[in-house]
Amino acid sequence: MDFKLLITYLIGFFIIAIASNQIAKFFQKYRFPIITGLIITGIIAGDSVLGFIHKDVIEKLSFLNQIALAVIAFSAGAELHLSELRSRMHAIKWMTFTQMFFTFVLTTTIVYFAADYIPFIADLPVKHKVAVAILFATIFLARSPSSAIAVIQEMRANGPFTKTVLGVTVLKDVLVIILFAISFAVAKAFIHNESISIIFFIFLILELITSFVFGFILGKILILFFNTKLNENIKAIITIVLGYGVYVLADIISHYSQIYLHHEFRIEPLLISIIGGFVITNYSKHRLEFSEVIEKISPTIFIIFFTLTGASLSVQTFISVFGIALAFFFLRLLTMYVGGVAGVLAAKDDKKYLHIAGLPYLTQAGVALGLSTIIAHEFPQWGDKFETIIIAIVVINQLLGPPIFKWVLNFVDETHLKAKMNLEQNNRDAVIFGLESQSIALANQLEKHNWKARIVCMEKEIISVSKDDERIVYLNDEFPSIEELKAIELEKVEAVVLLLSDSKNYHIAQLLYENCGTKEIVVRLNKRENFEKFHALGCLIIEPATAMVSLLDHFVRSPNAATLLLGMDDEHDTIDVEVKNKDLHGIRIRELDLPTNIIILSIKRDGQLLMTHGYTRLRLGDVLTFVGDEKTLEELRVRFED
Secondary structure, three states, X not given: OOHHHHHHHHHHHHHHHHHHHHHHHHHHHOOOOHHHHHHXXXXXXXXXXXXXXXHHHHHXXXXXXXXXXXHHHHHHHHOOOHHHOHHHHHHHHHHHHHHHHHHHHXXXXXXXXXXXXXXXXXXXXXXXXXXXXXXXXXXXXXXXXXXXHHHHHHHOOOOHHHHHHHHHHHHHHHHHHHHHHHHHHHHHHHHOOOOOOHHHHHHHHHHHHHXXXXXXXXXXXXXXHHOOOOOHHHHHHHHHHHHHHHHHHHHHHHHHHHHXXXXXXXXXXXXXXXXXXXXHHHOOOOHHHHHHHHHHHHHHHHHHHHHHHHHOOOHHHHHHHHHHHHHHHHHHHHHHHHHHHHHHHHHOOOHHHOOOOOHHHOOOOHHHHHHHHHHHHHOOOOHHHHHHHHHHHHHHHHHHHHHHHHHHHHHOOOOOOOOOOOOOOOOOEEEEEOOOHHHHHHHHHHHHOOOEEEEEEOOOOOOOXXXXXXXXXXXXXXXOOHHHHHHOOHHHOOEEEEOOOHHHHHHHHHHHHHHOOXXXXXEEOOOHHHHHHHHHOOOEEEOHHHHHHHHHHHHHHOHHHHHHHOOOOOOOEEEEEXXXXXXXXXXXXXHOOOOOOOEEEEEEEOOEEEOOOOOOEOOOOOEEEEEEOXXXXXXXXXXXXX
């Protein structure tokens, strides 16, 4: 193909892809999955609507699909981290087996016997119907590890059921690729009227073994590059090139095997890529770095892949097969339910999982669409309708899968979401854990600013302090239960300061996060390696080792600001005020008519600090940090919180 023409096609498509990304974000505002927006944009840009992307252009840009599929496979392989799944391997093993067995057998059987009622396969020969049935059954097994992980992280889920779901999800995607290689070879043999003999199966086994070997080699090559000190962007480019190189290698082997062996010897690029991702994840020190590279390139890859997928569809075809897709969605749901029940019974797992064990596996994405794209390309007579049905099912699964999964996680009580704070208004009440000179000094300082402060003394803490100090609360347990914390009314406290050991601090912070929803949890960190787990709970973290250096740095570079914020200026103070006055919602900052002795330092919205200017509009729930004299600040608090 003419190189200049290819560049023209690429530039035109990338312009459409940029628009597709923006349109997909619009869909996200209405809680639609991002891939839905990308696919719909692709459909609109395709031949059946606006005609911006013609069929011949899609064919010329097929290498972009191959790159995307390789990255999707790398991602699936990278999710299979064996060391984190061993505790639930027995349940994972049985659940994977029963899900695959019942979904494959039931789907193949039902689709075959219902073939006469499915227009595009009703008139096909018997062997062709079997081929279509096993291909549907194979793709029904595919799951979306990224979607599962996203839900688990959002719900902060952890527990035996969650580990089983995660293990089955990533393991199934590996096995689905292997099963697809077998099913695809058998389907081609049926449709092309080739004989299925012992030689056929020998070649098939050799193809799988060769794919595994190439996958292992690919993993080692990736490790070799990741061992270097190359820039992360260079490593991302190398990963993409290697992924595409697998497809080039597969085409070369296929071409020359037909010439010299008179048989198409086909290695499976998706299987090679998934094994490569598995090897670098489990047999090198680069697991996190490789995952970060994949996460970095995945958004762009997905935009390209899903937009191209949508462009290959016909609106008329989509409408004509949507009813079939809906029926197949319920068929897949049924087979997964049966597989889930069988898996719980076979693994002798907790019986409370019996009727919900199959529900977390609904969501599908890249792997399912990638496999359907391969089928559509190989069987053009009916492949476009097959692909359209799969896309419709994926869209339905994307809409219903995550909410159902969230409900299941709540049902098994393995979520650890932040509790809602039981405060109707800011009560300026703080509790400090740890009885020491710093906690007493902090309590005194807070009281000067009209806060009510209490200090919790743990059993073994010793300090020379008056036993008559009413601010001190004594607890007998170094690791108190939530009942003990609620007994001192911590669910009504606005701020908690933790000055204990990291293990005690984390125990209390987690209880507060999950059960009390405390507005601010301030932690004095003892060991740097514990930073991330406190950060995940939304704690405000102070590291004594670096805090003094940072403080001195600010005194040197900006002494006035440091003095002001530390309360060393008697004439000025700082406060945080939440916008609760509905009349202020939507008002620009410049329209507030603030006193001249007041300035706004920052606005915090949904946990993010905003760079503010006069045209920034306030929203209910915004937290504004003001600087000014104490009297005026209190007047502002009433104005904003009323």
